[in-house]
Amino acid sequence: MPGPTSSTANAGTVSRVNQTAILDVLRQHGPLSRQEIGARTGLSAATVTRLAAQLQRKGLIVADGHQPSTGGRPSILLRYSGRGNLVSVVHVGATRTEGALVDFDGVIVHRVQRPVVPDVLHAADRATIRLEEALSVAAELGAAADGRGQPSQAVGVAVPGVVDGADGRVTWAPALDWREVPVGSLLHDRTGLPVVVENDANVLAVGEHRRGAGQGVQDLVAVVLGTGIGVGIVTGGRLHRGSRAAAGEIGYMLLERSSLARLFPGFGDLESRVGSAGLTRQARERGIAAPADRPLTAADVFDLVRGGSGEARALLEETLDYVALAVANLCTVLDPELVIVGGEMGGAADLITPGLRDRLVGRIPHVPRLAASALGEDAAIVGAAELAARLVSDSAYVQATR
Amino acid sequence: MPGPTSSTANAGTVSRVNQTAILDVLRQHGPLSRQEIGARTGLSAATVTRLAAQLQRKGLIVADGHQPSTGGRPSILLRYSGRGNLVSVVHVGATRTEGALVDFDGVIVHRVQRPVVPDVLHAADRATIRLEEALSVAAELGAAADGRGQPSQAVGVAVPGVVDGADGRVTWAPALDWREVPVGSLLHDRTGLPVVVENDANVLAVGEHRRGAGQGVQDLVAVVLGTGIGVGIVTGGRLHRGSRAAAGEIGYMLLERSSLARLFPGFGDLESRVGSAGLTRQARERGIAAPADRPLTAADVFDLVRGGSGEARALLEETLDYVALAVANLCTVLDPELVIVGGEMGGAADLITPGLRDRLVGRIPHVPRLAASALGEDAAIVGAAELAARLVSDSAYVQATR
DNA sequence: TAGTTTTCTATCAGGCTGATACTGTATCCA
DNA sequence: TGGATACAGTATCAGCCTGATAGAAAACTA
Numbered sequence: 001m002p003g004p005t006s007s008t009a010n011a012g013t014v015s016r017v018n019q020t021a022i023l024d025v026l027r028q029h030g031p032l033s034r035q036e037i038g039a040r041t042g043l044s045a046a047t048v049t050r051l052a053a054q055l056q057r058k059g060l061i062v063a064d065g066h067q068p069s070t071g072g073r074p075s076i077l078l079r080y081s082g083r084g085n086l087v088s089v090v091h092v093g094a095t096r097t098e099g100a101l102v103d104f105d106g107v108i109v110h111r112v113q114r115p116v117v118p119d120v121l122h123a124a125d126r127a128t129i130r131l132e133e134a135l136s137v138a139a140e141l142g143a144a145a146d147g148r149g150q151p152s153q154a155v156g157v158a159v160p161g162v163v164d165g166a167d168g169r170v171t172w173a174p175a176l177d178w179r180e181v182p183v184g185s186l187l188h189d190r191t192g193l194p195v196v197v198e199n200d201a202n203v204l205a206v207g208e209h210r211r212g213a214g215q216g217v218q219d220l221v222a223v224v225l226g227t228g229i230g231v232g233i234v235t236g237g238r239l240h241r242g243s244r245a246a247a248g249e250i251g252y253m254l255l256e257r258s259s260l261a262r263l264f265p266g267f268g269d270l271e272s273r274v275g276s277a278g279l280t281r282q283a284r285e286r287g288i289a290a291p292a293d294r295p296l297t298a299a300d301v302f303d304l305v306r307g308g309s310g311e312a313r314a315l316l317e318e319t320l321d322y323v324a325l326a327v328a329n330l331c332t333v334l335d336p337e338l339v340i341v342g343g344e345m346g347g348a349a350d351l352i353t354p355g356l357r358d359r360l361v362g363r364i365p366h367v368p369r370l371a372a373s374a375l376g377e378d379a380a381i382v383g384a385a386e387l388a389a390r391l392v393s394d395s396a397y398v399q400a401t402r
Numbered sequence: 403m404p405g406p407t408s409s410t411a412n413a414g415t416v417s418r419v420n421q422t423a424i425l426d427v428l429r430q431h432g433p434l435s436r437q438e439i440g441a442r443t444g445l446s447a448a449t450v451t452r453l454a455a456q457l458q459r460k461g462l463i464v465a466d467g468h469q470p471s472t473g474g475r476p477s478i479l480l481r482y483s484g485r486g487n488l489v490s491v492v493h494v495g496a497t498r499t500e501g502a503l504v505d506f507d508g509v510i511v512h513r514v515q516r517p518v519v520p521d522v523l524h525a526a527d528r529a530t531i532r533l534e535e536a537l538s539v540a541a542e543l544g545a546a547a548d549g550r551g552q553p554s555q556a557v558g559v560a561v562p563g564v565v566d567g568a569d570g571r572v573t574w575a576p577a578l579d580w581r582e583v584p585v586g587s588l589l590h591d592r593t594g595l596p597v598v599v600e601n602d603a604n605v606l607a608v609g610e611h612r613r614g615a616g617q618g619v620q621d622l623v624a625v626v627l628g629t630g631i632g633v634g635i636v637t638g639g640r641l642h643r644g645s646r647a648a649a650g651e652i653g654y655m656l657l658e659r660s661s662l663a664r665l666f667p668g669f670g671d672l673e674s675r676v677g678s679a680g681l682t683r684q685a686r687e688r689g690i691a692a693p694a695d696r697p698l699t700a701a702d703v704f705d706l707v708r709g710g711s712g713e714a715r716a717l718l719e720e721t722l723d724y725v726a727l728a729v730a731n732l733c734t735v736l737d738p739e740l741v742i743v744g745g746e747m748g749g750a751a752d753l754i755t756p757g758l759r760d761r762l763v764g765r766i767p768h769v770p771r772l773a774a775s776a777l778g779e780d781a782a783i784v785g786a787a788e789l790a791a792r793l794v795s796d797s798a799y800v801q802a803t804r
Numbered sequence: 805t806a807g808t809t810t811t812c813t814a815t816c817a818g819g820c821t822g823a824t825a826c827t828g829t830a831t832c833c834a
Numbered sequence: 835t836g837g838a839t840a841c842a843g844t845a846t847c848a849g850c851c852t853g854a855t856a857g858a859a860a861a862c863t864a
Contacts, residue, residue: 008443009411009419010852011819017411018821035842041410044822049844072841073829219645233735235642242737243621244768252734252766254727256658263764268734325656330735332654332670333635335644362665364654366646412821413850420852437811446853451813468861474810475860 018043019051023060023393026080028216031064033075052078059084060104060393082107087388088141088152088193089381091200092134092159094175094227095121099137100378101145101152102385104393106211108378110144112137118293127177131186138187154391155187156384157197158204160227162246168197171245174266175227194391200224200380201248201343202239204373205232207383208340212374221336222373223327224343225298227276231330251275253326273322274298279315286311302348320352324359331364342373349373420445421453425462425795428482430618433466435477454480461486462506462795484509489790490543490554490595491783493602494536494561496577496629497523501539502780503547503554504787506795508613510780512546514539520695529579533588540589556793557589558786559599560606562629564648570599573647576668577629596793602626602782603650603745604641606775607634609785610742614776623650623738624775625729626745627700629678633732653677655728675724676700681717688713704750722754726761733766744775751775 021041026032029040038048055061056078064079082105091098099112114133120126138155145152161173168184170176187195198206205214205222214220214234222232231248233240240247252268254260259269272278280296283289288304288311290296298319304312327339341349341356349372360367373379423443428434431442440450457463458480466481484507493500501514516535522528540557547554563575570586572578589597600608607616607624616622616636624634633650635642642649654670656662661671674680682698685691690706690713692698700721706714729741743751743758751774762769775781 007419008423008445009416011413011416011821011850013419014411014413014416014820014851017409017415021410033842043410045843046823046845047821050820069830070841071831071839073843075842231735235637236640238638240637240736243739243770244737246734246768247737248735249737249767250731250734252730254730254765257723257727260723260726260761260765264766265764268767269765321659321662324662325659328654328656329652329731332648332652333633333650333732333735334642335646335649335651337645359662362667363656363662363671364666365651365670366648368645413819413852414821416820416851435811447812448814448854449852452851471861472810473808473862475812475862477811 015051018047019055020393022048022051022055023080026061026078031077031079033067033077035075037078058393080104084150085389085392086145086148086150086152087154087156087385087392088138088145088191089156089158089384089388090134090137090141091380091384092130092157092173092176093200094160097130097133097137098381099141100381100385101141101148102381102389104389106207106382106385108381110141110148112140112144127179127181130176131178131181131183134183135186135190138191142191142193152191152193154193154388155191155195156203156386156388157183157187157195158200158380158384159183159197160200162244162249163197163199165198165241165245168195170197194388196384196387196391198239198384198387199230199232199245199248201230201232202241203232203381203383203387204342204379205234205340205383206239206386207375207379207381208342208373209234209237209383210386211382212379213340213371214338217338219334219336220338220340221327221330221334221368222340222342222379223323225274225323225341226343227295227297228271229274229323229326233334233336235334250326250330253329255322255325270322270326274319279319282315282318283312286315288312288315297344299344299348302351305351316351317355320355321359323352324356327356328360328364331360331366331368335366336368338369338371340371340373342375342379417453420449421457424450424453424457425482428463428480429612433479433481435469435479437477439480460795482507486552487791487794488547488550488552488554489556489558489787489794490540490547490593491558491560491786491790492536492539492543493782493786494532494559494575494578495602496562499532499535499539500783501543502783502787503543503550504783504791506791508609508784508787510783512543512550514542514546529581529583532578533580533583533585536585537588537592540593544593544595554593554595556595556790557593557597558605558788558790559585559589559597560602560782560786561585561599562602564646564651565599565601567600567643567647570597572599596790598786598789598793600641600786600789601632601634601647601650603632603634604643605634605783605785605789606744606781607636607742607785608641608788609777609781609783610744610775611636611639611785612788613784614781615742615773616740619740621736621738622740622742623729623732623736623770624742624744624781625725627676627725627743628745629697629699630673631676631725631728635736635738637736637738652728652732655731657724657727672724672728676721681721684717684720685714688717690714690717699746701746701750704753707753718753719757722757723761725754726758729758730762730766733762733768733770737768738770740771740773742773742775744777744781 034048060081064077066074085104089100097114100108101110160175162171170178170181184195184197201224208214218237251271253270276295353370436450462483466479468476487506491502499516502510503512562577564573572580572583586597586599603626610616620639653673655672678697755772
């Protein structure tokens with residue numbers, strides 16, 4: 001039974017679309033009067049009044065003072081709710097699990113940190129441990145939200161791996177040793193809330209798109225350089241996930257002809273050059289002092305460069321070369337308006353973006369704008385919160401337009 | 403004045419969306435009864451009847467016989483119109499201009515060919531000559547359609563270059579020496595019809611997506627290997643154009659670190675390896691007999707390989723290596739479900755796809771399906787016709803969802 | 805021919821938008 | 835102080851659309 005394939009509409013759809021339009025315009029332009037909302041959306045004043053009343057009942061917008069009169073009745077400003085609506089976010093990173101309560105304005109109001117003890121990172125049962133940890137963080141967040149009298153309305157989960165979007169199943173997350181882990185349904189069963197699970201690079205891109213350096217941009221790419229390398233892609237204002245949710249896994253990009261003579265079973269060509277493991281190996285070959293207890297990261301290399309190490313400088317240049325090749329290639333494919341450098345590298349963007357730009361100019365036809373992450377370490381959390389909030393405020397619309 | 407940014411809906415939008423749903427389901431599944439349309443779309447029988455009546459009045463669908471009774475009143479089959487509705491298509495290629503009248507079923511009912519005399523290909527005023535040629539082909543097609551009593555309802559133009567979609571302006575088409583040529587508005591002024599201008603790789607992708615090897619697939623890439631190399635990208639069932647309409651210009655992909663030491667002002671790295679000019683140069687170096695009067699194309703290489711030339715075989719393998727690198731890279735970025743090999747190479751797909759697959763397996767995590775173009779030389783024309791037809795049948799919907 | 809089955813259609817209630825008229829609240833000016 | 839004026843927001847209603855229901859149409863079956 002194939003079921004209805006095409007998406008159809010009815011009067012309810014119209015209402016939801018228009019409510020979303022009002023929310024969008026309020027989110028984008030701040031507090032507005034009903035009149036201004038009508039002018040910007042094209043909706044009639046009567047319709048704005050009625051829909052605004054509904055949104056106020058839902059708690060998604062609130063009246064926020066008056067505007068001084070210009071000779072007539074002063075207008076009442078309406079503001080997107082934000083405060084008062086919370087979602088829980090769990091970011092399961094390679095080395096720690098972070099939790100946060102985030103309001104609909106993208107403001108983090110409560111945090112939970114669970115650093116992973118090093119022993120666990122390579123334990124045989126680390127998959128189970130990390131999963132239980134994620135579930136307990138979610139539970140803790142739910143309790144904290146209840147304690148504030150603002151129960152969490154949805155859960156967003158960010159994971160360093162491939163996620164099947166439909167049911168929130170993590171297909172494969174090497175850093176966590178998760179294979180086919182149904183985080184989404186587990187969390188839904190325990191919390192009773194709608195849950196969205198998404199790749200960490202993807203949520204970072206969403207976060208920057210909605211609340212960070214990419215606001216107002218319709219086509220952007222967020223490059224996340226950390227343990228590995230990945231990108232999150234927003235095209236036409238929407239997240240691009242690919243047919244198997246593996247879009248942006250550029251760690252497997254092939255960067256020279258000779259790479260065709262090798263196989264890359266669990267580790268990609270690009271990743272082996274710029275990822276943590278590759279950097280550690282190369283640092284060793286170059287005689288750079290690497291930390292003994294953990295692999296070298298790109299962030300370490302930047303620190304060494306700032307410390308004046310010539311060897312590290314050379315390694316950085318080589319790394320930048322390969323990152324530039326990857327960015328150049330994805331720009332030729334996607335033609336984004338903006339490329340955001342995020343992840344652990346966000347803080348070192350001053351070292352990266354100029355080097356990247358120099359390498360791109362004159363080699364690809366349209367060099368996009370390059371920018372550092374504006375949200376820094378919180379980009380993934382804010383993005384996951386955004387996706388979770390959308391489950392609540394625009395749920396029907398999202399489903400209808402899928 | 404920014405004007406309304408968000409898109410809103412009203413009762414008319416609902417009707418258009420649902421009409422589009424009916425058209426889609428008919429295009430995809432062939433003739434259906436009103437009952438079946440209702441079942442597949444989720445629309446009520448009454449709504450289907452009413453919308454179908456409107457679509458019949460517009461000439462977009464027609465009754466097409468009865469289905470044998472299963473015990474009750476036999477159902478009347480409705481079919482997407484196709485015949486009876488024509489659009490004009492002009493494909494301005496590197497070496498010739500092709501015109502066609504295409505019905506809404508994607509069937510080419512009339513053709514016009516204008517081979518370019520070799521002298522023109524390098525004439526100083528070839529831009530003007532090719533433009534006049536395109537306009538005259540369009541005029542000829544319009545007259546032919548009028549002669550059939552079925553006036554052309556829109557014009558689609560396919561161009562080997564970058565096109566600004568909004569007003570149909572060709573920003574840069576090296577093969578034609580067109581810079582900032584407003585083909586769209588010129589044609590609109592002369593014909594009074596809606597006009598869509600699009601890159602040839604993009605329309606090829608659309609053609610294969612709607613009528614060829616990519617039917618039913620939501621994420622695909624069409625690789626066009628001809629004078630240069632480019633791809634058309636469909637994501638989520640829609641054409642991906644990029645922020646400057648330069649998406650898919652993978653001729654500029656960088657394929658080794660040393661490429662960063664060079665500049666590629668008007669000619670990309672990948673293109674210099676697998677494009678016509680690059681092949682010609684390499685053939686000369688390898689002592690392969692190349693045609694004297696024109697550059698060697700990939701198609702020529704294939705002919706030589708079929709003829710048993712070992713030198714050509716080696717050149718082919720090298721070419722395939724670089725094409726495989728490019729396809730691997732765009733797969734890591736986009737994660738398409740299907741990659742279609744089209745353009746002049748469509749006929750040689752039997753030589754290409756196995757070689758490509760061998761090179762991808764084990765090197766990127768998800769090897770997509772690989773397929774030859776199903777529409778062959780006509781893919782671009784059919785795709786441009788599809789876009790033009792959509793201007794007519796779904797105009798409001800397309801604008802609303804932009 | 806009468807009954808059954810299935811398809812299609814006419815009619816109507818209900819939801820939504822937008823136009824219009826109206827109310828509410830301020831400023832301006834005599 | 836009080837009326838005129840101006841602007842914001844709201845109530846009312848027509849018009850459009852969908853979906854439910856009942857009915858008409860067109861076949862088959864006995």
